Amino acid sequence: MKNAVGREIPVGIAGYNIAPYQGPWSCIPSRQASGGKCINVSASEKVLKSIDAAIDAVGLRDGMTISFHHHLRNGDFVMKLVVDAIARKGIRGLKVAASSLSAVQDAIMPHLEAGVIVAIDTSGIRGEIGKFVSAGKLPNPVMIRTHGGRARAVESGELPIDVAFIGAPACDRYGNINGVDGPAACGSLGYAIVDAACAEKVVAITDNLLDYPLQRISIPQTQVDFIVKVDSIGNPQGISTGSLRISTNPQELLISQYAATAIEYSGYFRNNFSLQLGSGGPSLSAAKFIKEKMQAKGITAAFGVGGITGIFVEMMEEGLVNLLFDAQSFDSRAIQSLRQNPRHLEMSASYYASPGTCGPIVNHVDAVILSATEVDINFNANVLTGSNGKLMGAPGGHPDTAAGSNLCIVALPLVRKNFPVIRESVHTIVTPGETVDVIVTDRGVAINPLRKDLIYNLKDSGLPIMQIEDLQRLAYEITGTPGPKPAGGEIVGLVEYRDGTIIDVIRKMG
């Protein structure tokens, strides 16, 4: 048959699926918002007047999955703005797939109660939403994922996202986005990068709409369908703390000192080692001690990974760390550094931690210091619930970096508020004991018996090393033996291990 330019085109050649040409703008390939000249004379089609208009434009309807990133943390306005607008339209039965939920998201509680949202997929869950889930009021079990596991699930299609709503600190008029410029700058967009690449439709919500094209691009225009300008996407005070302070609590300093010493003697403390530090107290304080040890021995690190904080930036600026890989910027100094320093690199959650790739960067971390709500005599760690089962935390990258790193240290006090946190069995297993190498407390240090190399290396460290069971007994001596784990009711949540299997469940409480 003849095509639109009059050429004879065969329609049947074995092995080829042949469609004759119909004109330069007649055939719209899938996921194509704009085909060319007919549209490109102005970029304004992507910029819509309101979130309502964007909801219409993407065809959002009952039962779909919408996603959000949590880089704006406790300052985020985007989720509430979007879900309020969806609710006003009468759309119901949605799944919210969030990279995490902060306390600020309690603002969407009315929409959980009203059935606008009936399912949640997240890393963290706490506050009123946590109570709602624990009370068995969400119609579907909540799915708890690690940062790497979520990236794996999104990229593999296991967690399909219909519409990603992306809070964009800087966005040009054709959808190029970054997180470092603007009044609500949050730094890295590591979680959002995965959603933008994989969602069926992407809507950028920005309070900083800029002329085309952006110089610095973290999420490209090719992935962004529509843009909505709002007054503000977030409260800077809630997005980042000014700068995280190192503890002056002597117990916490002792734990941090032990953790730093464990690294020093582990065998991994050598030139060009790599380090991950979280934003928790022990990690931050340990950074100070590690820094002193590095300076004393003249050792520098090839790279740091995180969750990046100001103290890590300081180490880079002082020449102690060569490169920083940043999936999430925790404070204003980290945000500023990511903006300015070419040795401070943004990475996606997939690059950070997904086990579904050819190898995330956690596989190359030598030493990481993590916290936990409780650990048990099998070295299992709980970072999601309290010992009573209350939802109050997030796996985050904990299981990912524990599995990837050469030396995973969990640092925590032996006892918190007269409750033992070294137990016979944790309430919720989030990070399996095989991946936790050393547990550091203020009263003693336990080494995983699987790690004979570490037992050998740390024997002259001067650390108060003991068996994990002895630590547990010591804790129980102080607090008394805790009662049995509450049985709980029906299943209200699933705790996914990073590889997609289910490592534990969350049951109805009370």
Place this chain on the structure above:
Amino acid sequence: MKNAVGREIPVGIAGYNIAPYQGPWSCIPSRQASGGKCINVSASEKVLKSIDAAIDAVGLRDGMTISFHHHLRNGDFVMKLVVDAIARKGIRGLKVAASSLSAVQDAIMPHLEAGVIVAIDTSGIRGEIGKFVSAGKLPNPVMIRTHGGRARAVESGELPIDVAFIGAPACDRYGNINGVDGPAACGSLGYAIVDAACAEKVVAITDNLLDYPLQRISIPQTQVDFIVKVDSIGNPQGISTGSLRISTNPQELLISQYAATAIEYSGYFRNNFSLQLGSGGPSLSAAKFIKEKMQAKGITAAFGVGGITGIFVEMMEEGLVNLLFDAQSFDSRAIQSLRQNPRHLEMSASYYASPGTCGPIVNHVDAVILSATEVDINFNANVLTGSNGKLMGAPGGHPDTAAGSNLCIVALPLVRKNFPVIRESVHTIVTPGETVDVIVTDRGVAINPLRKDLIYNLKDSGLPIMQIEDLQRLAYEITGTPGPKPAGGEIVGLVEYRDGTIIDVIRKMG
């Protein structure tokens, strides 16, 4: 049932696909080269001893599709090294999906003749391979794609790649890659970025294996399965010319001057306009005239797009162009600039030109100057074959930017070696006439009648404007009326338009 940490896991919850946890490294998600601690103690597993070992490791077998990028252009050693190794193993019946084929790839002719390669998917085709295809000797019709169309086909799964072999000017021991460092630096890796993201397996071939981690990353470790170190991936002389020279041919200078004047009067020559210039003679010479006009009027461009050459870099360095977006670096000055200048940005072929995205950058190009082997009175352009049907070129980004830009100028001499290049009908339609706005020759300028705005704007430009039919008659007066288009035999190739439809076919010659 109980999972590996002893927790009771339900196996049937409606809407959830539940697999109980089996241990931290037991379950390997798809496309996972390395799951964690068991492997990550050393990165050396990705680095294999030889290309032969990589072929074994990826499980390459008869009938698969292997891909290559052409950023090493006529200096590329990678394709020959890989296909030689494949042939030695007795594997046959492969499809080669190359972003383009340069003359140097004639080195794989023996493998076409022997049936190691039985299908080709490419933008450019020329030399001995072109003759082989034209003679009907390839068992399957060759598929010719545009740069944007190839990105669309790869990203949509229409062109599935089993193994991408990626020539890597710089590669660390865990597979992070860039194109700007090393003896075979080629600059942008725009085509390879798409293949690495979408291929089932990715093998990096490098002559510059570096310590982990690379600071500058164009292709991430998460996409690279294996790495092979070879002596050399390419000859720098063939990769880039030292610097492209501007013509001194008076006919070419006249054409370039006309093209620059057409831009000046088009209505798009205003502050913050955008410009694409190719590597062809008319584009390069026109750059000089455009530059003078910009300086004279005090106009600067928001960005430039390409195929980037030294003259474009010069314009950026002089402050005439704010940003450069680079899918392919044409000369050593462009490569150096991409390495050093943060306003010189690398982009993927998808970002450049794919119509399957939410909008590639070509949609925002105001003016582009292109060349062609011939054009016709319907403004159709041929950039693939001669008027006699001989395979000698490549669509490249020609149809993409013609469709995307506001002003597409095709600049060429009226007559080449006594053959008319303005014809009643081109031999092969690659770029449809509706997307070509102005045809500029040394003897006159024709404006597409669809563009009444341009006809109006250019009336006072002083350009020798005439009807396209008059240009064609003028050409025929000089050369005599050419004979009819050779009918050709069976179909040996398909010319795909960027949207996936077939715009023309290539027939057996002689």
